[in-house]
Amino acid sequence: MRLLLAVFLLALSTLSQAEIKTRSIPYQSPDGTRMIGYLAYDDAIKGPRPGVVVVHEWWGLNDYAKRRARDLAALGYSALAIDMYGEGKNTEHPKDAMAFMQAATQNSAAASARFQAGLELLKQQPQTNPDKLAAIGYCFGGGVVLDAARRGVPLAGVVSFHGALATDTPATPGSVKARILVEHGAKDSMVTAQNVSAFKAEMDKAGADYRFVSLEGAKHGFTNPDADRLSHGDHGGPDIGYNKAADESSWADMRAFLKKVFG
Template identity: 30%
Template structure:
């Protein structure tokens, strides 16, 4: 049985609202933060939090836009995302850090065992948590934007990193995949990159059905990625 509750927190005087999903049993539990896609925290992230809690981990669907700030069109989504993508080591990192600390502060959370995951823009966020060494043991990204930060950081990446990508993703092309592999290697990360042939962007999202835009759901790739993610968490937390 999984129980859920909303959790509000503040960054620079602005209110953010995440969803906490807690598994049945005796905590504290290893915890996993879910970073949302470019529309903001929505049904997909909340369902993913419940799914991860069903695997035995505390899960927190975070919010980096602000309470009630959500997009409903490409233009609105872009407008919400752009300020954060333009300042990944500053504004975005601050909001991600606050979200992680909020998750770790929950009574049911084992703050010493934390991981992060995310989808699309949220995948970029998850990878940036690893790039910035923000206090996670592992970072897993689903169909992420793979590009490096605006101010690429140096030093070893402490978290284990895994990315699940469609080879035909127009938002993370083969040259981006190669650059990501080179970046992770240069920073001595324990990293994995899983590529799925014939698969496009947003392949875990059942509502994705826009081949012209490059976002198409793929049930087989989604299952393979989620299975790989489950193994990754088991390796992290035992």
């Protein structure tokens, strides 16, 4: 009986000591811009584990993107929320967000290089298995990870949550190596029905392994609990909104997807 109690107390002590570790990591993009990544992992897990890049919404590398990195760490992954704007900058005003996004994407090669720099940083972490990598993105970040898949970046999978579907560089037959999961709000006014149809036709033509999920009643930004607050104010928009059911459903889809692609 005493032995069982001792084992129980030891296990309880181990669980209480385990926690999600986080740290900010400065790094540099090929264009010389100083970036700041946010790494999260569970220190109770020993050795390398699959790594997941998180790409932020058009708001920038804010607390929401960092929270998603911690959520992934709690699932057993090494997660890095990367910086696509530089200096970790972020905003809550759509005018500023639009300016940040346009500056980051005006040169597609530079934008691709910034994503790649973040991916390489994740691969370098001792908690990451560099042979098992995926990427998820939200809004602007959803478009970023889909473009990475279009370019044939060697990822096991990518997940887009209420992401941009249009692109200037469509996939070509055989170019997409990663499996793709798209979680889209059926009431998303920022992504048109034409965008959806064009995306599906593009993926079909490219022979991509993809799944497109349309979530009933969900607007753009449906995963972010701050979306309702950010949709109001003196700026008068944008048309976004949180949807708890869609948030939970899409996250469950992602969990199953990552488990499948990582084997």
